Amino acid sequence: MQLDVVIASLINLLTSPxxxxxxxxxxxxxxxxxxxxxxxxxxxxxIMIPFVFGMDPLAGAVFLVSMHAVVHTGGSIPSILLxxxxxxxxxxxxVDGYPMAQKGEAxxxxxxxxxxxxxxxxxxxxxxxxxxxxxRPVVLAFGPAEFFLLAILGITFIAxxxxxxxxxxxxxxxxxxxxxxxxxxxxxxxxxxxFGQLFLWDGVDVITAxxxxxxxxxxxxxxxxGGSVSAISKAxxxxxxxxxxxxxxxxxxxxxxxxxxxxxxxxxxxxxxxxxDAASWICYGHAVQSSRTPERFGKGAVEGVIAxxxxxxxxxxxxxxxxxxxxxxxxxGMVLLLGAFVMLGIxxxxxxxxxxxxxxxxxxxxxxxxxxxxxxxxxGIARWLGLLxxxxxxxxxxxxxxxxxxxxYLGSGSWHNxxxxxxGVLGYGLKRFxxxxxxxxxGLILGEIAEVSLHKALAIWGPAFLLRPQALILLAMxxxxxxxxxxxxxxxxxxx
Amino acid sequence: xxxxxxxxxxxVMLTIFAGMLAMAAQYPDDxxxxxxxxxxxxxxxxxxxxxxxxxxxxxxxxxxxxxAAPVPLRREMSLLGWFAGFIAGIVALGFLIAGPALVFAxxxxxxxxxxxxxxxxxxxxxxxxxLVFEVLLELTLFRGLAVPLLFG
Numbered sequence: 001m002q003l004d005v006v007i008a009s010l011i012n013l014l015t016s017p018x019x020x021x022x023x024x025x026x027x028x029x030x031x032x033x034x035x036x037x038x039x040x041x042x043x044x045x046x047i048m049i050p051f052v053f054g055m056d057p058l059a060g061a062v063f064l065v066s067m068h069a070v071v072h073t074g075g076s077i078p079s080i081l082l083x084x085x086x087x088x089x090x091x092x093x094x095v096d097g098y099p100m101a102q103k104g105e106a107x108x109x110x111x112x113x114x115x116x117x118x119x120x121x122x123x124x125x126x127x128x129x130x131x132x133x134x135x136r137p138v139v140l141a142f143g144p145a146e147f148f149l150l151a152i153l154g155i156t157f158i159a160x161x162x163x164x165x166x167x168x169x170x171x172x173x174x175x176x177x178x179x180x181x182x183x184x185x186x187x188x189x190x191x192x193x194x195f196g197q198l199f200l201w202d203g204v205d206v207i208t209a210x211x212x213x214x215x216x217x218x219x220x221x222x223x224x225x226g227g228s229v230s231a232i233s234k235a236x237x238x239x240x241x242x243x244x245x246x247x248x249x250x251x252x253x254x255x256x257x258x259x260x261x262x263x264x265x266x267x268x269x270x271x272x273x274x275x276x277d278a279a280s281w282i283c284y285g286h287a288v289q290s291s292r293t294p295e296r297f298g299k300g301a302v303e304g305v306i307a308x309x310x311x312x313x314x315x316x317x318x319x320x321x322x323x324x325x326x327x328x329x330x331x332x333g334m335v336l337l338l339g340a341f342v343m344l345g346i347x348x349x350x351x352x353x354x355x356x357x358x359x360x361x362x363x364x365x366x367x368x369x370x371x372x373x374x375x376x377x378x379x380g381i382a383r384w385l386g387l388l389x390x391x392x393x394x395x396x397x398x399x400x401x402x403x404x405x406x407x408x409y410l411g412s413g414s415w416h417n418x419x420x421x422x423x424g425v426l427g428y429g430l431k432r433f434x435x436x437x438x439x440x441x442x443g444l445i446l447g448e449i450a451e452v453s454l455h456k457a458l459a460i461w462g463p464a465f466l467l468r469p470q471a472l473i474l475l476a477m478x479x480x481x482x483x484x485x486x487x488x489x490x491x492x493x494x495x496x
Numbered sequence: 497x498x499x500x501x502x503x504x505x506x507x508v509m510l511t512i513f514a515g516m517l518a519m520a521a522q523y524p525d526d527x528x529x530x531x532x533x534x535x536x537x538x539x540x541x542x543x544x545x546x547x548x549x550x551x552x553x554x555x556x557x558x559x560x561x562x563x564a565a566p567v568p569l570r571r572e573m574s575l576l577g578w579f580a581g582f583i584a585g586i587v588a589l590g591f592l593i594a595g596p597a598l599v600f601a602x603x604x605x606x607x608x609x610x611x612x613x614x615x616x617x618x619x620x621x622x623x624x625x626x627l628v629f630e631v632l633l634e635l636t637l638f639r640g641l642a643v644p645l646l647f648g
Contacts, residue, residue, distance in 0.1 A: 036628075047633055167545045171509055174538030178516050178531060185527040192527060193519060216579060223575045224568050394609070395617065397575070398602040401582045402595050402621060406629070406637070409591070415638045418583050425576055426508065432572075433501035451530045 006129075009361035013369065019062050023366055026066035027373045033067070034074030037211065037407030040087040041071035045336040049343065057344040058359055064340050065320070065363050066370035069121055072312035073374045076113035080305070081106060081229065081388045082400055083218035084407070088206040089312050091441050092280040094214050096297060096304025101229050103300045106389040110382040111247020112305045114375055116258060119251055120310030121371030123262035124269065124317025125364050131270070131321060132360070142271050144456035145465035149474035150271070151450035154278055156481045157285025158439040164295075169436045176443025177450075179204045186452045199416035207411035208420045209444055215404045216424030217431040222393040229389040229396070244382045250302045251310075257287055257303055258310055265311030269318030278449070279315040280308035281442050289484060295492075298436070317367055324348050324360060502549035510542035578602055590640030592630075596622040 013019050033044035045064055052060035075090035080097035093113060100109035158173035182193040183203030194200040222229060251258050261283040268279040287307035288297045297304050323334040324341075325348065341348055352360060408421055430437055457465040465471060513535050520531035585594035596618040603614035629635045 167541055167548070171506075171538055171541045171545060174534050174541065175509060175512065177534045178513070178538065181531045181534075185523070188524055188527045190523055190527045192523060192531065193516060220572065220575045220579065224571050394607040395603070398578075398582075398599040399617070399621070401579055401602075402599060405582060405586055406591060406595075406625070409638055410629075410635065415587055415641075418587060421583055422580065424579060428572070428576065429501070429505050429508070433505050435505060447530075447534075454530070455526065 005357050006361050009358050010365045012358075013062070013362055013365045019059060019362075019366075022059055022063040023066045023369050024373060026063045027070050027370055027377060030067035030070040030370070031074030031077075031374060031378070034071035034087060034090075035077045037078060037084050037087075037207070037215075037403055037411075040075075040207075040411070041068045042336050043410070044068070044071060045340055049336075049340050052340065052344065055344070057346050058362060060344040061341060061346055061359070061363060062366045064337060066366050068337060069313065069316050069367050069370040070117070070374040072309070072316075073114065073117040073121075073371070073378060075312070076117065076305075076309055077110070077385055078403075080109045080113060081385065082215070082396070082403075083229075084215040084400060084404060085207075085210050088210055088441075088445070089280040089308070091210040091214060092284040092308035092438070093305055093312075095284065095438050096299075096301050098214075098218060098229075099298065099300035100302070100305065101389045104389075105243065105300065106229075106385075107241075107243030107383060108247040108250070108302065109300075109305050110378075110385060111244035112250045112302050113247070113309045114244070114378045114382060115248040115251035116306040116309035117313045118371045118375035119258055120262045120265060121313035121316065121374075122368050123259065123310070124266045124314030125367040125371075126317075127263065127266035127270075127314070128317040128320055128367070129361075129364050141470055143460075143468075144453040145461060145468050145471045146474060147271070148450055148453035148457050148465075149471055149478065150268075151278070151446040151453060153474060153478050153481060154282045154285070154442060154446045155450065156478055156485075157282060157289065158442055165434065165436055168434075169439045172430065172435055172437065173439035173443040176440035176445075177447040178443075179209065180444050180447025181451065186448070187455045197416065199412075199414045202412075203448065204420060204444065205408070205412040205417055206441075206444060208408040208417050209423060210441055211404045211408055212421045212423035213427040213430070213437050213440055215400060216421065217428040217437075219397050219400045219404075220424075220428050221431060223397045226393060228391055228393055241383050244379065247302065247305075248379075251306055254303055254306055257290070258306055260290075261286060261307045262310040262314040265314035266318035268311070269315030270321050278445055279311040281438070281445060283307040283311035284438070285442070289481065289488070294488070298438075313371060317364075320363070320367070324352055324363075500549060500553045503546060503553060506542055506546040506549055510539060510546065513539040513542060574606070578606065586638065586640070588640055588642040590643055591625055591637040592622065593640065593643070595625055 013023075029048070030041070030044060033041060044067055048064065048067060052063055055063070072087065072090060075085065075087050076093050076097065078084040079090045079093040080101055083094050083098040085091040085094050097109045097113065100106065155173065155177075158169055178193075180203070182200055184190070184201050185192050191201060264283050264286060265279045268282060284304060284307050287303045288294045291297065291301070291303060293301075319334045323338050338348060346352070346356075346359065405418060405421060408417055409415060411417075427437065429435075430440075461468070466475065516531060517535040517539060520528045520535055522528075523531070582594075582598050585598050588594065589597070599621050600614050600618035603609040603617060604611060607614075625637060629637055
């Protein structure tokens, strides 16, 4: 590693008022795109491309990377306070973040999300930096067989996320998988479960499905219950700066989980095609499975906020690797970032690491800096944001209905998609009768990856794909994950 | 015997899986393989769940203690109706007309909010929808299917 380039890039970023100003400007913009449901990082880049057009390539790239890096930091705000995920991956934060707000711990949840996002983003950038020299073999080691088994590994977490209701969880997971098959079959081109509707050819929109399964049921429940999101009165609740700081320290109290989920997130982001959306759910599943008290999850466990938030931000560092050095987007957001880089005159590919290492390191530092600035900015307003949890539910319900419908429309760009929000009725039924909802999202996100990869792996290697060395490692991980779950379940039953 | 919520949800899920399985059976092998595999697993699990839920409902005997709080079914139906109304209204009249109008209607009719406060919130919604999405982000929000028919 050329240390002089590493340090020179950092000094250049910190001493250049133009670049530093762009990072500071990009952070609130990125958080805004994350916080408004349906906008997200992809739309943010698309909208900001005209802004960077004609800029110096380095300045434009620093702005876009900084903005994209903190989208999920902003996405945690509506997830925790209103139960509305800003983007698909933020849905995992709702599972424990929203119950924390209901328990009067909105400040702590925001603090934990903030700290986890910052640490995750920094670790993601470190992973990016460390893997620079050994990148090629790592990325090329992943093929369809490994994608399929990684998806299966994610699906095995359905069991862990089902809690005491294993059968219910598996049913809901299968339902999510079935909805993932809606649309044009990637192998044969046949329209499946589309009922002749063109808008279903692209499949079920994840943001719409997540809004329907989470935001709508939560608001109906709030409307039925009355009061505010926080079930505890403002006088007794913990929403001051102390609780935000408590959440921040939770991230370091659970440092092992923080580091593990950051690394898992970065590695998942690294794999092109697996999709960063999977990262937050796989890490959430890992947090549940590795906890000594998994029964707390879904009821407001702070680890349930830390795990997906670290993964959400660290995966962006990982996803930058294949995007920059192979021109292969590591996540859906990176597709647009790739296009923007080309437009700015930066040609992604192996030559970048050979000829423009200074640019690469400046982007790595911009990732780190953007995450740190986001923490500081968010820390300043987190306390006031926490007060949202005490607004009367009656005022909140129609606004959230409208916001959720707007998010669904913006996420897909089709009014037909709004009809899918009626899944919210089923979502409310699931909530009302205590059916676990996280397995649905895991099934929906991983279903398509699993199916496409299986077909490809069978076409290339036949059933022998399971005997590839990396596949064997992943198979062992799937087996270990299931065994661990079964042993844990037995031990819990014995205890009770 | 009273039919419990778990039985209803289980039956709904079984119906969905059965319907999707029937459709998947018509597809070619490659396209139908995964849906049939997952659909059969889901349907089988639903049958097990239904058996468990029915058995649990049968075991349930009156305790004679304090009666449980009544299920606010009417309130639930009312809110689900409002939600469906929001979707229908926006599909018909678009975000800029139906959005603020529905927020106002919900606050006045459902929440018995003061008209001035409800109107202020509705105007706030319109301002956010128009200024943030249409002006600032230059996104075009859906105008509604009925608007061209009503206003030309």
